[in-house]
Amino acid sequence: MRIKRLKLSGFKSFVEPAELRIESGLTGVVGPNGCGKSNLLEAIRWVMGESSAKSLRGGGMEDVIFAGTATRPPRDFAEVILFAEDAEREELEVVRRIERGAGSAYRLNGRDVRAKDVSLIFADAATGAHSPALVSQGRIAAVIAAKPAERRMMLEEAAGISGLHVRRKDAEQKLRATETNLARLEDLMAGLDTQIASLRRQARAAERYKQLSDKIKLAEARLIFARWRDAAEAADAARAEAQAADARVATAQGAVKAAQDAQAAAAHALAEARDTLADRRDDATAHGHRMAALTSQLESAEQRLADLDRQRARLEQDRVDADRLTQDAAQALASLERELTAGEAKLAEDEKLRPALANALSGAEQASQQAELALAQATAEQAGVEAEWRVAEAEVNAAQARLARLGQEITRQQAQREALAQQGDPEIAVHEAIARRDAATIALAEARAAVEAQQERKAELQSARDVAASALAAAKAELAGVEREHGALLRDREAREKQAKAKHGLPQAIDRVRAAPGYERAVAAVLGRDARTALGPAPAHEEGRFWTGAHAPSPLAGSLAEHVRECPPELAARLALVHVAEADDGRPLQPGEWLVTRDGRLRRWDGFVAFGEGAAEAARLEAENRFAELAAELPDKRALATEAEAVQGQVQAELSQLQIEVIASERAVAAAADAERGALRALDQAEDARARLATRRAELEAAEADLAEQRQGAEAERAEAQAHRAGLPDPEAGRAALAAAQAKHQAARATLQAAMATLSSHDQALAVARERATAQRTDMKNWQARAGDAAGRLAEMARRLEEIEEERAIVAAKPAALVREIEAGDEVRERLAGELAAAEQVLAQATQAGRSADEALSAIGETLATAREERAGATARAENEEQRRVEMGRISGERFQCPPPLLPGRFEFDSAEVADAGAESTTMDRLTTDRERIGPVNLVAADELAEAEGRHSTSIAE
Numbered sequence: 001m002r003i004k005r006l007k008l009s010g011f012k013s014f015v016e017p018a019e020l021r022i023e024s025g026l027t028g029v030v031g032p033n034g035c036g037k038s039n040l041l042e043a044i045r046w047v048m049g050e051s052s053a054k055s056l057r058g059g060g061m062e063d064v065i066f067a068g069t070a071t072r073p074p075r076d077f078a079e080v081i082l083f084a085e086d087a088e089r090e091e092l093e094v095v096r097r098i099e100r101g102a103g104s105a106y107r108l109n110g111r112d113v114r115a116k117d118v119s120l121i122f123a124d125a126a127t128g129a130h131s132p133a134l135v136s137q138g139r140i141a142a143v144i145a146a147k148p149a150e151r152r153m154m155l156e157e158a159a160g161i162s163g164l165h166v167r168r169k170d171a172e173q174k175l176r177a178t179e180t181n182l183a184r185l186e187d188l189m190a191g192l193d194t195q196i197a198s199l200r201r202q203a204r205a206a207e208r209y210k211q212l213s214d215k216i217k218l219a220e221a222r223l224i225f226a227r228w229r230d231a232a233e234a235a236d237a238a239r240a241e242a243q244a245a246d247a248r249v250a251t252a253q254g255a256v257k258a259a260q261d262a263q264a265a266a267a268h269a270l271a272e273a274r275d276t277l278a279d280r281r282d283d284a285t286a287h288g289h290r291m292a293a294l295t296s297q298l299e300s301a302e303q304r305l306a307d308l309d310r311q312r313a314r315l316e317q318d319r320v321d322a323d324r325l326t327q328d329a330a331q332a333l334a335s336l337e338r339e340l341t342a343g344e345a346k347l348a349e350d351e352k353l354r355p356a357l358a359n360a361l362s363g364a365e366q367a368s369q370q371a372e373l374a375l376a377q378a379t380a381e382q383a384g385v386e387a388e389w390r391v392a393e394a395e396v397n398a399a400q401a402r403l404a405r406l407g408q409e410i411t412r413q414q415a416q417r418e419a420l421a422q423q424g425d426p427e428i429a430v431h432e433a434i435a436r437r438d439a440a441t442i443a444l445a446e447a448r449a450a451v452e453a454q455q456e457r458k459a460e461l462q463s464a465r466d467v468a469a470s471a472l473a474a475a476k477a478e479l480a481g482v483e484r485e486h487g488a489l490l491r492d493r494e495a496r497e498k499q500a501k502a503k504h505g506l507p508q509a510i511d512r513v514r515a516a517p518g519y520e521r522a523v524a525a526v527l528g529r530d531a532r533t534a535l536g537p538a539p540a541h542e543e544g545r546f547w548t549g550a551h552a553p554s555p556l557a558g559s560l561a562e563h564v565r566e567c568p569p570e571l572a573a574r575l576a577l578v579h580v581a582e583a584d585d586g587r588p589l590q591p592g593e594w595l596v597t598r599d600g601r602l603r604r605w606d607g608f609v610a611f612g613e614g615a616a617e618a619a620r621l622e623a624e625n626r627f628a629e630l631a632a633e634l635p636d637k638r639a640l641a642t643e644a645e646a647v648q649g650q651v652q653a654e655l656s657q658l659q660i661e662v663i664a665s666e667r668a669v670a671a672a673a674d675a676e677r678g679a680l681r682a683l684d685q686a687e688d689a690r691a692r693l694a695t696r697r698a699e700l701e702a703a704e705a706d707l708a709e710q711r712q713g714a715e716a717e718r719a720e721a722q723a724h725r726a727g728l729p730d731p732e733a734g735r736a737a738l739a740a741a742q743a744k745h746q747a748a749r750a751t752l753q754a755a756m757a758t759l760s761s762h763d764q765a766l767a768v769a770r771e772r773a774t775a776q777r778t779d780m781k782n783w784q785a786r787a788g789d790a791a792g793r794l795a796e797m798a799r800r801l802e803e804i805e806e807e808r809a810i811v812a813a814k815p816a817a818l819v820r821e822i823e824a825g826d827e828v829r830e831r832l833a834g835e836l837a838a839a840e841q842v843l844a845q846a847t848q849a850g851r852s853a854d855e856a857l858s859a860i861g862e863t864l865a866t867a868r869e870e871r872a873g874a875t876a877r878a879e880n881e882e883q884r885r886v887e888m889g890r891i892s893g894e895r896f897q898c899p900p901p902l903l904p905g906r907f908e909f910d911s912a913e914v915a916d917a918g919a920e921s922t923t924m925d926r927l928t929t930d931r932e933r934i935g936p937v938n939l940v941a942a943d944e945l946a947e948a949e950g951r952h953s954t955s956i957a958e
Contacts, residue, residue, distance in 0.1 A: 001092075001125035003044070004670070005083040010075035011046070012039040015066050023674070041134060047080040047096045048128050049106075049119040062100055076100055086125065091663040094118060110462070110659060120170075192948055199945035205934050206942070212931040219924040221896060221907045226917040228888035228900035235881035238874050245871035252864035262856065273843040284832045291829065294822050301815050308808045315797050315804070322790045322797070329787035333780055340776045347769040357762055361755040364748070371741075371748040378741040385729055392725035399718030406711045413707065417700045430690055433683035440676035447669040454662045461655040468648035475641040482637050486630040492623065495946030514566035514628075515621045519580070521600035522560060524618035525610065526578050535570050553577060553592075560596060609897065 003022050008014040013036040020029075020040060029037050042056050046064060053061045068074030079097040086092060095107040096118075106113050108121070122128040493511075515523040535547045547570035555561045560578035567575060578594040579587070589595060589605035596602045600618065602610040892900045896907075904911040914920065 001122070001127060002085045003082065004085055005081075006040065006043060007081040007083075008040075008043050008079075010066050010078040011043050011064055011080055012036065012066065012078075014039065014043075015072060015075065021670075021673075043080045044082065045134055047082045047094055048122050049096075049115050051115070061098065061104065065098065065100060091666075092121070094121075110655065192951060196945065196948050199948055203942045203945055209931060209934055212927060212934075216924060216927045216931060218907055218909070219920065219927050221892075221903045222909060222914050223917065223920040223924050224888055224892050224895070225900050225903045225911065226914050226920045228885055228892070229911075229914070230917050231881045231885035231888060235878050235885060238878035238881055242871055242874035242878060245867055245874055248867040249864065249871055252860065252867050255860045255863070269849065273845075273847075276842065281836060284829075284836055287829055287832055291822065291826075298815055298819065298822070301811055304811050305808065308804050308811070312801060312804050312808075315801055319794060319797050322794050325790045326787055329783045329790070332783045333787075336776050336780045336783070340773060340780075343769060343773050343776070347766065347773065351766065354759075354762060354766070357755075357759045361752075361759050364752040364755040368745075368748040368752040371745040375738075375741040375745040378738045388728050389725070392721060392728060395721035396718065396725060399714055399721055402714040403711065403718065406707055406714060410704070410707050410711070413700055413704050416696075417704075427690065429686040430683070433679065433686045437676070437679040437683050440672065440679040444669065444672035444676045447665065447672045451662065451665045451669050454658060454665055458655070458658050458662055461651060461658060465648065465651045465655055468644065468651050472641070472644040472648050475637070475644045479634075479637040479641045482630055482633055486627065486634060490627070491947065491950065492943070493627070495943055495950065498946050498949075513564060513568070513621065514624060516563040516565055517625050518598060519560070519563040520621035520625065521618040522580055522596045522598050523564060523575075524621060525596050525600040525602045526560060526574065526594060527617060535568055556593070611897075 005022065006020040007017065008020075009017040029040060031037055042050075042064075046056060050056060051061075053059060053063060056064060058064060065078040066072075066075040077097060077099040079095065082092075082094045084092045084094070091109075093107075093109050096104055097107075098104045104115070106115055106118050108118065119128060127134075513523060513527070547568075553576050555576040556579060559576060560580050561567065561572070561575040563580060564575060577592050578596055579589075581595065581597055583597055584595060584601055584603055587595065589603070591605050593605045594602065595604075600611070602608075889899055892898065892903060896903065898906050904914075
């Protein structure tokens, strides 16, 4: 397979439609980083079926769609078209298109295909999205690090057999799917057998369930009547109890008023006793606070005396310490004065020696500077001589090298001039290339005009094909829907007929009735549950219900019979006397007449009313009408689908033929374009050759003249450089003088360093001596200050001792007076305690009287509360029973559409024979238990049984 062209639109950086032609030979794409070179290879892999967004450097497959920039909006789709040629030179057009939120779609030569089909085509051609021939970024490293299994896959793709593996895997999957389907069909057959047996049991259980449901309905009516009757009797009894309790409440309220007055008097006496007791307690509390204050003052005075004694002892000790400090200061001052005198004498001697050391250092510095100056002069002179010598030597070498280079260049220019002279005239080649270019341009324009005309026709046919495909899809979808609904209704009808035949061998009435559209509910309401009754004479050996037919009276004007399309004679009598109206207008009915509305509301001449009866039968009648409509529509729908399919086939055939012509025309365009490009390249090459030849000749002539002039200048420069080098002095003589100057400079530097070290050591010793003298003077001042502070502290301590003695004399007199006040307060406390005890006794008596009054009021209140509770209970029971009676009436109306008193007549039972609610509830529970014991019941088991037997027959045929 050979890839010829690649078209991109909206794919990554290719916003606008772009086309890449891949010609025969080597095609290269060059450009700066980020211009989209890698996107071309990823576009080829993407159109070949790449499904991994990560391998395309994206987080999701929709990342290949252009996402927009600051100046350009994003695109909603991306499309890549690959034009290729297979081994038989047949054209392939592979299109992959992705839209946001819609996923990818593939087209092969204009037909929608699956991604698997595209991958299989490329696999058969030994290529594909993961082919080793597509080397993307990082692919070389992956090939080097590949595992043996991965290398085998590469070799199989290179050998062209990977497509066989794909086809083999596909065939194996189809085989496994077929085997699985066979196994599932066998399981389905077994399941259907089990289901049919189960449905037979369910049908029998459903019949038993219906019988019990009828009995439960009668039992429920008896239970509702019993509960309504019991509730009415209980409500009357409760109202009588409420009246008696109301009289007891009035009597208890009078007794409560007297007890409340007695309680108020006792409460007043109790309040006065509590006030008196509070006054006595306040007096006792105040006296206790005064006694506590006196005791606290006595303790404070005694504590202050102890504090003063401790302060006096501490001051005595401090005075002894101050005397000892004064003596130590005198001794330290004498010692420091002796040391200071000796240090000052030694410092004076050292200072006299420093001038001599400084003079020696100055002489050494002068000698070192003179030696360094002489060394610098000698170094500069020698450097100048050697630099001039090196410059002269370099000038001579440069002149000789330039002469040699110019000689070689002159020889090369002469050879090139001779070679150009041997070439022919380029004008002839230019004229021939122009003629070929003009012919190729005309041919290409004609081929492109033909392709454009075919493309316009192709677009028209594609539009027509899409319209035909849409029409065909719509027709098929509509036909499939009609056939599906028609088949379902047909199967339902056949199942019912089969069920009826299996049961009685006679058809049901509902299966022979066909109501006009809109009257199905009316007919179903009139027939009711009798619609499922069999038609025909009753067999002698069977039990059940049957329509045997009767004399039909003359139909009423506008009766329901006029709106029944098909009606068996057995039902004519039932439908003849039935009025039909949009709504019940309350018209009187004659004996035997019925009135039914189109929505199924029924009223009979004897007062019987029914709403919503026969819903299932109405649905069957509507289904039969719908079945007839569908049967009439089917031929037209099939004809429309056939016509749409023929139109699509014709358009597709024209489009396929045009596609072949377009491919041939595009090949002609490609060939013409190749010829034009070849002619243009030949013309460009001829013109470039002519221009290069003329330019080169002029360049060679100018270069030869310039080289001759440069050679003369180079010879003059070499002679001048040789003369200058010969006039320079010899540098060896200056090197000996430089070595002597360096030795003299080193000796002077050693003498200078020794003098500097001696003077520095002497200065350090002087600094240490001066610092020691300064420290000694500071210590003397400190000791003198400490001696002065000690004297001041002695005077202050003497004054403080006098103050302590005076305060101690004052405080020592307080404890005796406080003791006398405390003894007098004890007598007052005993008197207040007696008054407090008397007040507490009075309060206890008042409290007992109040408690007795409260107990009496509480007892009378309990009696009143009991009477009120009895009255409220009786009233509530009366209301509850009345509500229960009303609730039974509501339930009866909802369940049976009649009040409870009419239930005996409705269900034909004697009200006197109805037991109490408990017994009736037990009967209903027993019936309900019998029905529940049946378990879950499938009420449509008979219909499902017929359907299952039909599926079983179909499965056997398969």
